[in-house]
Amino acid sequence: MNLEKVVFGFFILLALTLNFGFVYGEIDNPAHHASWELFAAIVVNLVATVLKFGERTQIGAILLAASLVADLQLIAAAILWGVALYGTGAGLTEMTMASIVSLAGGALVANIVSVTLLIIETVRIHR
């Protein structure tokens, strides 16, 4: 067993689960979506991205690309949240919340792609 592989898999999976945890719930209900969960998802996603740096295989390149997409979507969601609360003073309306969650939902798809690729690679090596 390789510790590096464990850490790598751990962060990629954690990024997916945290992301899912945030998105789960009614899309426009602020009570169903915790801000700290979004924060945790962003941090773990960034860590996962950095772990994929420097992989020069084809699958490594797509993994990195998927991760960058997830980062982009999550950070966009966080910025939207911050602007809505403190920037415009409009507060978390149902409309804003729905936008935030759908952005995070997009990131979820990217994370699913990441995990799928990881599984494909693992299966291929074991064969």
Next chain:
Amino acid sequence: MDNAAFYMVLRRMRGPFLVLIGSYALGICVLMAIPGEHPDGETWRMNFVDALYFLTYTAPTIGFGEYPYEFNYAQRLGYMLAIYPPVIAWFYAIVTIVGLIQDPVFRRTVEAGRFKRQVRRLSEPFWIVCGYGDTGSLLVRSLTERGWEASVLDVDEQRINHLSTRDLRLFVPGWCADANRTENLRAAGLDHPRCAGVLAVTNDDHTNLQVAISVKLLHPRLRVICRAENRATADNMNSFGTDHVVDPFASFADRLALAITKPEMHRVYEWLSGMPNTPLFEPPRPPDGRWLICGYGRFGKAVCRRLDKIDVPYTVIERTPERTSAPEGTIHGKGTEAVTLREAGIQNAAGVLAGTDDDADNLSIVMTARDIRPDLYLAARENQMAQRPLFKAAELQMPVEPSYLIATRMLSLITAPLLPEFLRIARGYDRSWHAAVARRIREVSGGVVPEIWTITVGDDESPALMELRSEGQDIALQDLLTDPQDEEKRLNAVTLLLVRPEAVVPLPDPKVPLEPGDRLLCCGTPEARSQLRWTLFHRNTLRYLATGEQRPDGSIFRWLARGSK
């Protein structure tokens, strides 16, 4: 891959990035966790935006005060925990990137990437020059002046740095790398569609051989011209189809023999293989008689072998006759002292050739010899280009400059592939013929070494001629060589050779009509060359020269002209 440097940065920065993300995440958590009080006693906590903002301005150690409200002691104690890790993380990241930039492996990767990019951008036909010593730099300069591009490989970093400081007409990418390795040759553009060939002119025979083999195996269509100083290497190179092997010593020996046996031909040879646009000089004729050869190394041996063939007597002076297996009757010594030269019979000699591999010795030999007999014919081998002014000042009858010899020879092979053929054929003719050629060249050259070039009759190089031919108009050689501005005048150019599948004609008759597929070897002034090019591409100029008829041009006028007939 050429963005290898970028991947290297990413891989190296993985650690610092992780530490940065971790320290920021930790900081944000700490900042948000500890509650503070307003002056009116109400508790408050930072939100995400506050925390990130606070960290952003404190972590790179700018810091401007407590935000958004004054902190209490619990917050201050806790926040120290949040501030230090990002500062250290930033420091770590900066140290890593600075270390990476100074890393020689990384710098080499960056240089390689840059070189490959520059080579890929070459858009004109170019030559790969392996070895940037005296020969290489002469070649690169002359190639760029003739509109070829070049890429340079050399193992010596200083020489490559020197390349970037020269004011060449075109930008020439250079890289400090070993030409022995195929991947370096590839980086220099071996697979580039515009690559015309490879010039292997390093001072190491084995490297040149390796380059020749690699190129001929990977791209047999590319031309390879090699320098070889050993006979065995030269034979080896020829054995697998190297296009041309240039041996500076053998080619000098050849010229010396030519100068002795056929002085007129030697003059033509010197002019045609000289560096264009340098003054046309008259090589003095070597006298008949005994030669003193100082130094029996590769050079001395090549010369003696050649002199044996034409039955010219010589005496060898060599410091270590046993080791070099010098012929019988060799005088022991360096040749730099009058005693040795006298012993070798300088009083009855016709010429002295100083051929050791030490420039100081060679100069000393010729000076001593001149001291004894001022009327001697002197030749000396010049090993380093840097010594050129000294050899110039010595005013030798026949200087031997191996790097110059190689460069001019390679250059004429590149620009005029038919020249060796012409020189070979010309040797078979008699003296008066040689003198006639020499006179013709002097007439058209205007006192400087003429340019030599090749023309192939066909759609690519002479479309005007092909069009007129299809109209049934025969074009003779003399039509091409007439000045369009003044019909009485001839261009300053002469056709040396006409090559056809069924015949090879030196100095062809000007009245002979040209056919598709004919190849011509011309020599003349640069102006004549560009005028000839113009004529070959412009139908009306050529028609005027051939028939004296001036016709309107352009599609409409052509149509009108047809209608009026």
